[in-house]
Amino acid sequence: MLKSKTVQPSIRLPIETDHGTFQAAYSHNGLATLDFPGRKPAASSSAEVSKEVRQWHKLTTRALSAVLSGRAAAKLPPLDMSAGTDFQRQVWRAMQRIRTGQTRGYAEIAREIGRPKAVRAVGGACGANPIPVLVPCHRVLAANRRLGGFSGGIEWKIKLLAREGVAVRA
DNA sequence: GACAGATGAAGGA
DNA sequence: TCCTTCATCTGTC
Numbered sequence A: 001m002l003k004s005k006t007v008q009p010s011i012r013l014p015i016e017t018d019h020g021t022f023q024a025a026y027s028h029n030g031l032a033t034l035d036f037p038g039r040k041p042a043a044s045s046s047a048e049v050s051k052e053v054r055q056w057h058k059l060t061t062r063a064l065s066a067v068l069s070g071r072a073a074a075k076l077p078p079l080d081m082s083a084g085t086d087f088q089r090q091v092w093r094a095m096q097r098i099r100t101g102q103t104r105g106y107a108e109i110a111r112e113i114g115r116p117k118a119v120r121a122v123g124g125a126c127g128a129n130p131i132p133v134l135v136p137c138h139r140v141l142a143a144n145r146r147l148g149g150f151s152g153g154i155e156w157k158i159k160l161l162a163r164e165g166v167a168v169r170a
Numbered sequence B: 001g002a003c004a005g006a007t008g009a010a011g012g013a
Numbered sequence C: 001t002c003c004t005t006c007a008t009c010t011g012t013c
Helices: A051-068 A086-096 A106-112 A119-127 A154-163
Strands: A011-017 A020-027 A030-035
Touching (some): A086 A106, A086 A119, A106 A119
Antiparallel strands (some): A011 A020, A020 A030
């Protein structure tokens, strides 16, 4: 089993949306983390922002506003998932394949990555997802279309799913 | 090695 | 339906 590697994002930039200010953090590989409004104090990096990061940030901002409007993101910046284990990256990739307005169950994700019994571990990997919204962990529901949980807060999961026209049970 | 966890399924009320 | 219990698998400490 691989332990997660701790890769320190080098640049933190705010993203203003109608729903509050998200915090995006970039490493040299791409977008590393995305924090919901109010989750962490707004922090702007003192490091110089390269042209490349500015381009990624522009894509992230557009993608975020698209998803928050219930639309599919046209283009995503490169996502730095190096902080996750192999298992977690498999789960996150499977979640990225879920289209806007569609949902999957934890068990379905588990089957998709070839580990049908690892449903609880899939839940754990969802919770460890550093880039919520863009890696759509909100589209993963528990059995019988129940909500399950959400690292950013269950109210965010409800809000995001409602934007995509997905009806869920409390 | 023990424990916790964003689950699933089965059984009973 | 709802609740409880147990089985299962992975990540973290």
